[in-house]
Amino acid sequence: xxxLTFHNFLSCFRRQPRxxxxxxxxxTRESPSAPSPPPSLQPSLPPSLPPxxxxxxxxxxPPSLPPSxPPSLPPSLPLSLSSSLPPSPSTSPLPSPPLPLxxxxxxxxxxVLYLCREHLPxxxxxGLSLTCKALFGLVFPEAAPGLGRxxxxxxxxxxxxxxxxxxxxWYCHGCSLLHRxxxxxxxxxxxxxxxxxxxxxxxxxxxxxxxxxxxxxxxxVLDYExxxxxxxxxxxxxxxxxxxGSFTVEASSMFFNPWQGKLVPWREGxxxxxxxxxxxxxxxxxxxxxxxxxxxxxEALAHEERELCGHxxxxxxxxxxxxxxxxxxxxxxxxxxxxxxxxxxSCYRCLTDYAxxxxxxxxxxxxxxxxxxxxxTSYHQLGSGxxxxxxxxxxxxxxxxxxxxxxxxxxxxxxxGAVKRSWESYKP
Numbered sequence: 001x002x003x004l005t006f007h008n009f010l011s012c013f014r015r016q017p018r019x020x021x022x023x024x025x026x027x028t029r030e031s032p033s034a035p036s037p038p039p040s041l042q043p044s045l046p047p048s049l050p051p052x053x054x055x056x057x058x059x060x061x062p063p064s065l066p067p068s069x070p071p072s073l074p075p076s077l078p079l080s081l082s083s084s085l086p087p088s089p090s091t092s093p094l095p096s097p098p099l100p101l102x103x104x105x106x107x108x109x110x111x112v113l114y115l116c117r118e119h120l121p122x123x124x125x126x127g128l129s130l131t132c133k134a135l136f137g138l139v140f141p142e143a144a145p146g147l148g149r150x151x152x153x154x155x156x157x158x159x160x161x162x163x164x165x166x167x168x169x170w171y172c173h174g175c176s177l178l179h180r181x182x183x184x185x186x187x188x189x190x191x192x193x194x195x196x197x198x199x200x201x202x203x204x205x206x207x208x209x210x211x212x213x214x215x216x217x218x219x220x221v222l223d224y225e226x227x228x229x230x231x232x233x234x235x236x237x238x239x240x241x242x243x244x245g246s247f248t249v250e251a252s253s254m255f256f257n258p259w260q261g262k263l264v265p266w267r268e269g270x271x272x273x274x275x276x277x278x279x280x281x282x283x284x285x286x287x288x289x290x291x292x293x294x295x296x297x298x299e300a301l302a303h304e305e306r307e308l309c310g311h312x313x314x315x316x317x318x319x320x321x322x323x324x325x326x327x328x329x330x331x332x333x334x335x336x337x338x339x340x341x342x343x344x345x346s347c348y349r350c351l352t353d354y355a356x357x358x359x360x361x362x363x364x365x366x367x368x369x370x371x372x373x374x375x376x377t378s379y380h381q382l383g384s385g386x387x388x389x390x391x392x393x394x395x396x397x398x399x400x401x402x403x404x405x406x407x408x409x410x411x412x413x414x415x416x417g418a419v420k421r422s423w424e425s426y427k428p
Contacts, residue, residue, distance in 0.1 A: 105134070109138055112135075112138060112139065113138065113139070113142060116128065116139050116142065116143060117142065120143075121146075121153060121156070122143050122144075122145075122146030122147050122150065122153045122157075123147065123153045123154070123156035123157040123160065124156075124160070125139055125142070125143035125146075126139075126140060126143045126144055126147060126157055127157060127160045127161070129143060151176070154176070155171075155173075155176060158171050158176075158177070158178050159171055161178060162178065162232070163236055163240075166232050166236050166239075166240025166241055167181070167239040167240055167241075168180065168181060169181065170225065170228055170229055170232065170241070172388070173386070173387045173388065173389070174387075174388050174389065179225070181225075181229065182225070183223060183225040183226045183229060183242070184242070184246065185226050185242060185246030185247060185249070186220060186221060186222050186223070186226055186246075186247060186249060186270070187219075187220075187221045188219050188220055188221070188249050188250065188251045188252065211223070211224065211388070211397070213310075213396065213397040215306075215307040215308070215309070215310070216305050216306065216307045216313075217266075217304070217305055217306030217307060217314070218251050218252075218268055218306065218307070219251045219252045220249070220251040220268070220270055220283070222281075224385075224388040224393065226242065226246070226247075227279055227382060227385040227393065228241075228385050228386075228388075229241035229242040230242050230243075230244055230246070230247065230272065230274075230279065230385065231274070231279060231384060231385035231386070234274050234277075244272055244273070244274065247270060247271060247272035247281070248269075248270065248271050248272070249269070249270050250267075250268070250269050250270075251268040251269070251270060252268075264287070264300055264304070265287060265288055266285055266286070266287050266306070267285070267286045267287075268283060268284070268285050269283070269284050270282070270283050273423060273426045275422050275423065275425065275426050276422075277384055278381055278382075278383060278384060278422070279381075279382045279383065279384065279385050280379065280380065280381055280382070280419070280422065280423050280426075281379075281380040281382060282377065282378065282379050282380070282423060283308075283377070283378050283380075284375065284376075284377045285306075285314070285375070285376045285377075285378075286373070286374065286375050286376075287372075287373070287374040287375075288361075288371065288372075288373050289371045289372040289373070289374075290371045291371075292371070294336050294337075294372070297372065298329075298337075301314070301315065301326060302315065303315070308323075308347075308352065308354055308376070308378045309347055309350055309352040309378070309380065309396055310349075310350065310395075310396065310397050311347050311348075311349045311350065311352075312347050312352065312354070314326070314376065321347075321348075323345065323354070323356055323376065324343075324345060325338075325340050325343045325345070325356035325358060326356070326358075326374075328340075337358050337360075337372055337374075338358065339358050339359060339360055340356065340357065340358050341357050341359075342355045342356075342357055343355065343356045343357075344416065344417045344420060345416070346409070346416040346417065346419075347409065348408065348409055348411075349395055349407055349408060349409055350380070350392070350395035350396045350407070350409065351380065351381035351382075351392050351395070351396070351409065351414055351419050352378060352379065352380050352381075352396070352419065353378070353379045353416065353417055353418070353419040353420040354376055354377065354378040354379065355376070355377050355379075355420060356374070356375070356376050357374070357375040357376075358372065358373075358374050359372070359373045359374075359375075360372060360373075361373045379419045379420045379422075379423045380396055380419070381414075381419045381422065382396055391407065394407075395407045
C-alpha cells in the first residue's frame with residue numbers, strides 16, 4: 001500500500017503533454033492581463049497592394065480598363081483608399097504603365113506583312129521597318145529588295161529620311177544621296193586685300209549641288225545647300241534646315257579704283273523671302289559720292305565690274321548689259337548723272353529685276369558741296385530649291401555655266417517687273 005502510494009506521488013511530477021489550442025501565435029504572446037481595445041479604436045491597416053504586373057503588360061498594356069473600375073481613381077490606386085485622404089508614404093501610388101506605342105504592334109505578323117506588301121510602296125515599307133527592331137526584323141527582309149530595282153523608290157526613301165532627320169541631313173538630287181549639313185548660310189568673308197579677292201567658291205560640273213554662285217565685286221557667296229535647307233525649314237518646319245534670317249547679311253563691296261587710288265564706297269545688304277513656295281533674294285547696294293568729283297565717279301563706274309546677277313553689271317559702258325539708268329547723262333554736262341527714282345529694269349536671261357534711284361543730295365555737316373547718292377536694289381527668283389539643276393537657280397549663277405548662255409527669260413510669263421512685284425506682295 002505504501003509503494004502504491006509513493007508511485008502515485010511520483011506520477012504527479014511527470015511532464016504533462018501539451019494541449020492543442022485554437023489561438024494564434026500572436027494571441028499566445030499577448031499578456032492575458034492586457035485588455036484588448038474596442039474595435040472602433042483599432043488602427044486601420046492599408047490593404048495589400050496589387051501584385052506587380054508582368055513585364056510584357058507594361059510594354060503592351062490592355063487598350064481599355066474593366067467596366068467595373070471607378071473612373072475617378074487612377075488605375076494604380078487601391079479601390080479601398082479614399083481620394084479625400086492624402087496617401088501615406090507606405091501607400092504611395094504606383095507609376096502608371098506606359099501607353100502602347102501603336103495599335104499596329106498588336107496585329108499578327110502575317111497581317112503586318114500583308115499590309116506592307118499590298119498597300120505600301122517599298123520606300124514606305126522600308127521606312128516603317130526602321131521605326132523599331134521588331135518591325136525591322138519582320139518587314140525589312142521583305143521590302144528591301146524592291147529598292148534595288150527602282151531608283152525612284154530609293155529617292156523616295158531618302159526624302160522620307162530627310163523629313164525625319166532634317167536637322168542633320170539633306171538630300172541631294174544630283175548625287176542621289178543624303179549629305180550631312182555643313183552650311184550655316186551664305187558666306188560673306190572679307191577680302192584678303194583691296195586689289196584682289198578670290199572667294200571660297202567651288203565648281204564641279206558633275207556635282208552641281210557643291211557649286212557656289214559668286215558675283216564679281218562682292219563677297220557674297222551663295223551655295224545650293226543653303227537654299228535647300230531654308231526651303232526645308234519652310235516645307236517641313238523646325239528644327240529642319242536653316243532659318244530664313246540666315247540670309248540677312250551685310251557683304252563687303254569695296255574694291256580698288258586704279259584712277260584715283262582709293263576705294264569705291266559701295267555698301268551691300270542681302271535678305272530673303274519665300275513667296276508662294278518660291279525662294280527670293282534681294283540685295284540693296286548704295287553708293288555715296290561724297291568727296292568724289294563727277295568726272296572721277298563717272299570714270300570709276302565706267303570700269304566697274306560689279307555684278308547684279310551673272311549677266312548684268314553695274315557699269316556705265318553701253319557695250320555690256322549694264323544698268324541703263326547709270327548711262328543716262330546730261331547733254332550739257334556729260335559727266336553728270338540724271339536723277340531718277342525706282343527705274344525698273346530686267347535681265348533678259350534670268351529672273352532678276354532691279355530698281356535704280358539716283359539722287360543729288362545736298363550739303364551736310366561733313367560735305368560742303370552737293371554729291372550723288374545711288375541706290376540699286378535687285379530682286380532674284382531662284383525657284384523652289386528642290387534641285388540644284390533647277391532652271392531658275394542655274395540661270396542665276398555665274399557665266400561658267402553654259403546653260404546660262406542658252407537660257408532666255410520668258411517675258412510673257414515673267415514680264416519686266418514681275419519679280420519685284422512678287423517680292424513686294426509678301427505678307428508675313
